[in-house]
Structures are given as structure tokens and as C-alpha cells.
Amino acid sequence: MPSRSRGAAGNPALVASRWALAVAAAHAGSAVAQSPEPTPVAVDSIVVTATRTAERSLDVPASVTRIDAATIRDGQPMVNLSETLVRVPGLVSNNRQNYAQDLQVSSRGFGARASFGVRGVRLQQDGIPATMPDGQGQTGSFSLLSARAIEVLRGPFSSLYGNASGGVIAVFTEDGRSPPSLTASAGAGSYGARTAGLKASGVAGSLGYVVATSRFDTDGYRRHSAATRDLANVKLTLDPSADTSLTLLGSQQEQPESQDPLGLTRTQWEADPRQVDPAALQFDTRKTIRQTQGGAHLEHRLSRALALKVVGHAGARAVRQYLGFSGSGAASSGGVVDLARTYDGLDARLVWSPEIAQGSLTATVGAETSRQREHRRGFVNENGALGGLRRDEDDRVRNTDGYVQVNWTVVPAVSVLAGVRVSSVSFRAADHYVTGANPDDSGERDFHHANPVAGAVWRIGEGVSAYASHGEGFETPTFAELAYRPSGPGLNLALDASTSRANEVGVKAVIARRHRVNIAAFATDTDDEIVVNSATGGRTTFRNAGPTRRRGIEAEWQADWGRGVRTYVAYARLRAEFARDFTSGSPPVTVPAGTPLPGVPPSTAFAELAWTPGGWAGFSAAIEAQHHGRVTVNDSGSDAAPAYSVFNARLGFERKLAGAAVRAFVRGNNLAGRRYAGSVIVGDTNGRYFEPAPGRNWFIGASAEFGF
Numbered sequence: 001m002p003s004r005s006r007g008a009a010g011n012p013a014l015v016a017s018r019w020a021l022a023v024a025a026a027h028a029g030s031a032v033a034q035s036p037e038p039t040p041v042a043v044d045s046i047v048v049t050a051t052r053t054a055e056r057s058l059d060v061p062a063s064v065t066r067i068d069a070a071t072i073r074d075g076q077p078m079v080n081l082s083e084t085l086v087r088v089p090g091l092v093s094n095n096r097q098n099y100a101q102d103l104q105v106s107s108r109g110f111g112a113r114a115s116f117g118v119r120g121v122r123l124q125q126d127g128i129p130a131t132m133p134d135g136q137g138q139t140g141s142f143s144l145l146s147a148r149a150i151e152v153l154r155g156p157f158s159s160l161y162g163n164a165s166g167g168v169i170a171v172f173t174e175d176g177r178s179p180p181s182l183t184a185s186a187g188a189g190s191y192g193a194r195t196a197g198l199k200a201s202g203v204a205g206s207l208g209y210v211v212a213t214s215r216f217d218t219d220g221y222r223r224h225s226a227a228t229r230d231l232a233n234v235k236l237t238l239d240p241s242a243d244t245s246l247t248l249l250g251s252q253q254e255q256p257e258s259q260d261p262l263g264l265t266r267t268q269w270e271a272d273p274r275q276v277d278p279a280a281l282q283f284d285t286r287k288t289i290r291q292t293q294g295g296a297h298l299e300h301r302l303s304r305a306l307a308l309k310v311v312g313h314a315g316a317r318a319v320r321q322y323l324g325f326s327g328s329g330a331a332s333s334g335g336v337v338d339l340a341r342t343y344d345g346l347d348a349r350l351v352w353s354p355e356i357a358q359g360s361l362t363a364t365v366g367a368e369t370s371r372q373r374e375h376r377r378g379f380v381n382e383n384g385a386l387g388g389l390r391r392d393e394d395d396r397v398r399n400t401d402g403y404v405q406v407n408w409t410v411v412p413a414v415s416v417l418a419g420v421r422v423s424s425v426s427f428r429a430a431d432h433y434v435t436g437a438n439p440d441d442s443g444e445r446d447f448h449h450a451n452p453v454a455g456a457v458w459r460i461g462e463g464v465s466a467y468a469s470h471g472e473g474f475e476t477p478t479f480a481e482l483a484y485r486p487s488g489p490g491l492n493l494a495l496d497a498s499t500s501r502a503n504e505v506g507v508k509a510v511i512a513r514r515h516r517v518n519i520a521a522f523a524t525d526t527d528d529e530i531v532v533n534s535a536t537g538g539r540t541t542f543r544n545a546g547p548t549r550r551r552g553i554e555a556e557w558q559a560d561w562g563r564g565v566r567t568y569v570a571y572a573r574l575r576a577e578f579a580r581d582f583t584s585g586s587p588p589v590t591v592p593a594g595t596p597l598p599g600v601p602p603s604t605a606f607a608e609l610a611w612t613p614g615g616w617a618g619f620s621a622a623i624e625a626q627h628h629g630r631v632t633v634n635d636s637g638s639d640a641a642p643a644y645s646v647f648n649a650r651l652g653f654e655r656k657l658a659g660a661a662v663r664a665f666v667r668g669n670n671l672a673g674r675r676y677a678g679s680v681i682v683g684d685t686n687g688r689y690f691e692p693a694p695g696r697n698w699f700i701g702a703s704a705e706f707g708f
């Protein structure tokens with residue numbers, strides 16, 4: 001098997017040194033360790049920012065789940081978002097056990113077709129987009145070591161954020177706190193999994209800072225799936241004046257030579273789920289990622305009623321990916337993808353909150369623009385070595401949006417939220433690889449759409465509210481979806497954007513301050529749904545399938561039973577199907593109306609029983625159950641990954657030792673050793689649909705928070 005070189009970029013000492021100067025500049029004094037404050041399980045004061053203004057969750061006419069820092073860190077290795085997003089009803093976040101391809105994330109069925117990266121769901125960290133202007137994002141750059149909270153918005157109001165129909169996932173970094181602290185963490189688990197992290201947090205004068213660096217290393221559950229990932233992020237906050245606040249953000253991701261085991265056929269999976277397809281070894285399939293990003297938030301109060309908020313960001317991302325075929329044909333575009341991308345964006349808005357005689361009013365007017373510039377090349381994959389050039393083009397995407405939003409409390413019991421976002425997305429490709437066998441494939445395509453949203457909340461009584469909302473969504477193809485035509489070279493510029501109309505009703509309640517219940521029902525109709533046409537060796541082509549429909553319910557229940565006993569239950573039921581006959585695949589196959597959308601489970605559920613008795617050397621324990629329904633793997637529904645249910649457990653301890661807060665945990669996943677496919681590759685032409693999940697596996701972690 002070809003060897004994998006981790007390279008100097010994977011050295012943790014180098015990553016740590018890049019941020020050492022930032023730590024020293026932020027603070028050079030001593031600190032006293034401080035444990036995070038406990039967060040009640042169910043209270044009526046949970047505040048979310050999903051609609052761009054901070055509001056109680058009970059007052060938002062949308063499905064929003066907020067995951068706090070304690071839940072993110074409690075008994076978790078903090079490697080990726082799938083660890084905690086499994087708690088969110090209606091959201092599917094599959095760890096593919098393939099770090100060359102990132103997570104599979106979908107919301108209410110949107111995004112399930114993505115072969116890599118995340119589409120249909122907007123990603124943000126601290127208000128900075130992790131989704132590119134073309135609608136595709138990656139979760140690998142999110143640092144959970146310093147995360148304060150994760151918010152997940154589903155349904156119609158995701159249109160407020162632009163080019164997406166499924167929802168928004170926003171990660172928020174903690175602020176620097178006083179007294180300062182230094183936290184070291186480490187862990188190890190099955191299949192050579194190892195983690196290490198270091199975080200500094202504090203306040204030096206008027207400057208608050210958080211600096212974190214972490215490493216994840218794994219030999220991989222499957223053969224040829226080893227990976228190393230180094231993350232670093234910094235957040236600086238300061239208040240230049242009483243009316244002005246400034247936040248500076250920076251992050252870096254280094255991921256050299258992550259091996260890609262590809263999917264398995266059903267026969268391969270059933271024979272040995274840890275094996276690798278021979279093509280992965282022959283062509284040494286792998287991916288290298290390097291990304292650096294910076295951003296800034298400026299908030300300035302112009303008057304008592306008027307505030308200006310500006311967010312700017314810029315970054316660079318480089319990717320080299322070796323696919324599972326040679327790509328030696330003159331018009332093949334190659335078997336090695338090489339991307340050099342730069343991107344930037346600016347979002348500015350005015351927020352007006354006048355004093356009115358009755359109720360309250362907040363109006364927001366803003367504009368956002370972002371650019372993505374990409375030099376894309378393709379080379380022959382000579383059995384894992386870089387061969388001759390087969391593609392050379394410059395791709396450009398520009399997104400320009402304007403939006404208006406109004407939050408109005410008409411009377412104390414009724415509030416209305418309404419808005420509209422007008423989006424324009426332009427794609428440009430300039431082909432520099434023109435030969436007798438490969439014509440000029442330059443081209444361009446523009447998309448425009450206006451997305452209105454509206455919702456109302458009725459506060460039925462103390463701690464109980466009901467809401468209804470409507471919104472229209474807009475999703476352009478991503479450049480990854482435009483990259484290949486079903487046949488021949490060049491971009492697939494015939495793809496149209498999909499548009500959606502969504503309705504949602506729901507009830508939210510807090511009962512006796514110990515139980516929180518959220519229930520929602522929704523219906524979404526989509527035109528020109530973009531679906532997988534074919535997928536071979538890492539190259540996927542797409543087409544428009546016509547209309548689809550989604551009907552579903554979601555429910556959450558959190559409870560605090562006293563004596564340290566807490567429960568959490570989440571459930572979602574979704575019927576997602578094609579609404580009209582169409583043909584897809586190679587050779588073409590007719591897909592009849594009523595066929596389920598591939599990659600979308602009809603039901604998901606998560607339940608947790610946790611116990612923190614108090615005393616007992618800081619002991620805690622929890623058991624978890626997760627269910628995932630049967631998932632079809634192609635448009636015709638001719639094959640499927642079976643439904644599965646798995647059980648996990650964790651034990652934790654927390655003590656004060658020598659002035660440090662020490663925490664340790666042990667976690668066991670899939671305790672029954674169930675064999676199942678944790679994710680699927682939709683529409684793979686070779687039938688390599690299945691990505692197996694690990695059997696019974698373990699992880700042990702510890703952290704120490706020091707004061708100096």
C-alpha cells in the first residue's frame with residue numbers, strides 16, 4: 001500500500017508556535033483556574049440569535065436548537081460536529097469515518113445528496129461564513145475546543161442567510177474571561193485515535209482573548225483511512241469606546257494527505273467492513289487541505305435607537321485530491337484535482353430600534369457581498385503520482401444580496417417577524433486548457449431570486465407559545481456540482497437553481513421550569529431539485545429532477561427530574577419524495593413519482609439519560625440511544641442501507657487538584673457491536689454506496705485547567 005507522508009504542516013509544534021506570539025501579546029501574567037458555570041437544563045430564558053437579533057427561544061417563530069458548551073465537551077472527544085448534532089431533530093450529521101470527505105450534513109433532507117462538503121445548509125463561525133458564495137461549505141475548520149455554543153436553525157427562516165433551503169449551523173467561540181486560565185487536554189481511543197489541545201483565555205486590560213490549538217490523529221477504522229488534522233483559532237475582543245465594540249477572529253486548518261478509502265459495494269461491506277476498494281490502493285486516493293481565514297466584527301451605536309454592524313472576512317484554501325481513476329483521457333479533466341482558492345466578503349447592516357407607544361420594533365436593513373476566486377487544475381493520476389495536465393481554468397463566483405427584516409411585537413402576546421432577501425449569484429469560468437481534443441469550455445451563468453419570509457408568535461400563557469411561518473428558499477448549484485458534465489468536458493452550465501416554498505407550525509413550552517418541549521410540523525415543496533446523475537471514483541455529475549416534496553414533524557423534550565437526573569429526547573419523521581417521474585443515471589433509469597429521496601432517512605431519534613449525583617468525586621454518568629432509519633442509495637431506490645439503532649455510554653469525573661480543575665471521562669460507542677453503514681454515497685456508478693461505521697469502540701480523555 002502506498003505510504004502517507006504527514007509532512008511538516010502536520011507538526012503540532014509548528015501549529016502551536018504560530019499562535020504563541022498571539023498568546024504572549026494577549027497576556028503575560030498569571031491566572032487562577034475557574035470552572036465553567038453550570039447551565040440549567042430547561043429554563044425560559046434561553047436566548048438565540050438565529051434571526052440575527054437576540055431573542056428568547058420561545059419568541060422565535062422557527063425551530064431552533066441551542067447546544068451549550070457543557071454539552072459540547074461532556075464526555076466527547078471534540079473532533080467534529082457530528083458528536084453533538086446528533087441531538088438535533090431533523091438534522092442528520094454523519095461521521096463518514098473518512099476525513100478526506102468531511103461530514104455528511106443534511107437538514108430536513110436538504111444537502112443529503114452532497115458527495116463531499118456541506119450544501120443546502122449554511123455554516124457560520126462567529127458570524128463569519130464557512131459556506132462559500134456558491135453554497136458549499138466545510139465543517140473541518142470548526143474548533144470545538146473553544147466553542148461556547150452551537151445554534152441550529154431549520155426551516156423557512158434559513159432564507160434570511162441566503163443561498164440555502166435546509167437551515168443554518170452557527171458555532172460561537174467563547175469570550176475571554178477573568179481570571180485568565182490555561183487548559184490542556186488529551187485523549188486516545190480505538191483505531192489509533194488521538195487528540196491533544198491547548199487553550200488560553202483571559203482579559204488583559206481592555207483586551208479579551210481566547211487562543212486555542214488542537215491536533216487530531218487517527219489510523220482510521222478502515223484500511224487506507226489515516227488522517228491528521230491541526231486546528232488553531234484566536235478571538236480578540238475590545239471596546240474602543242462606550243459605543244463601539246470590535247472583535248477580531250483568525251483560524252487555520254492543516255490537514256495533510258488524509259487517506260480516502262472510498263465506499264464499498266454491498267458484497268464488500270458484508271464480507272469485511274474494514275476493507276478498502278482496490279482502486280483506493282492503486283491510485284492512492286487522498287486529500288490535502290490548507291486553509292487560513294481572518295475576520296472582524298464592528299458594532300457602533302450611532303444613536304440611542306440606531307446601530308451599525310459590519311462583518312468582514314477573507315481567507316485562502318488549497319486542496320489537492322487524488323481520485324480513484326487515472327483521468328488520462330485527453331478530455332477527462334484528470335484524476336487529480338488541484339484547487340487554489342481565495343475568498344472574501346462584507347456584510348453591513350443598520351439596526352433601528354425606536355421607542356414606540358406600545359410593544360417593540362426592530363428593523364434591520366443590510367447588504368452582503370462575497371467573492372470566490374479559484375484556480376482549478378486537473379492532472380493525470382499515475383497510480384498515486386502527479387501526471388500530466390488535463391484541466392486548467394479560473395473560476396469566479398460573486399454573490400450580492402440585499403435584505404430587510406422587521407421584528408414587531410404588536411401587543412404583548414403577539415409578535416411578527418418578516419423579511420425579504422434578494423440574491424444574485426454569478427458564475428464565471430475561463431478555460432486555459434484548450435487543445436485539438438479539448439475545446440474551449442469557458443462559460444458563465446447568473447442566478448437571481450427574491451426570498452420572502454414571515455412568521456408570527458402567539459404567547460398563549462406563561463412559558464407557552466405557538467407559531468406559524470412561511471418562507472421561500474433558493475439554492476444555486478455549487479461549483480462542485482457544475483464541475484463536470486454528464487458526458488464530455490467542461491462545466492455543466494445547464495443546471496438550474498432549485499427553489500422551495502416552506503410552511504411550518506409549532507408549539508414551544510417550558511413547564512415548571514424543569515421541562516422544555518418543542519414540537520414542529522412542516523411542509524416544503526421544491527422545484528428543479530438538483531440530484532446526483534452519476535458518481536464514479538470521486539467524480540460526481542448532477543442534473544435537475546423536477547419537483548420534490550417534504551412533509552415532516554420534529555420534537556424535542558428536555559427534563560430535569562431533580563437529584564441530578566436529566567433526560568433528553570429528540571425525534572424526527574420525514575417523508576421526502578420525488579413528486580414527478582424523471583430519468584436519471586447512466587444508463588438512464590426512470591424514477592417514478594413517490595420514490596423516496598436518496599440519502600434521507602424517514603426517521604431519526606436520539607435519547608439520553610444523564611446522572612450527576614453531586615459529590616462522589618465529581619462523578620457523572622450517561623447512556624445514549626440513537627436510531628437512524630433505512631436510507632436508499634440512489635434515485636431509483638434499488639438498494640438501501642438498513643435502519644440501525646446503537647447505544648453509547650460515558651462516565652466522567654471532576655476534581656480540584658493542586659489548584660487545577662481536572663476532568664476525565666471514558667466513553668463507549670456502539671456497545672452492542674452493531675454492524676451498520678454510517679453513511680452512504682448517493683448514486684455511485686460503481687455501486688460503492690456504503691461507508692461502514694465502526695463496531696464497538698472506546699475513547700478516554702482528560703483535561704486540566706490551570707491558574708498561575
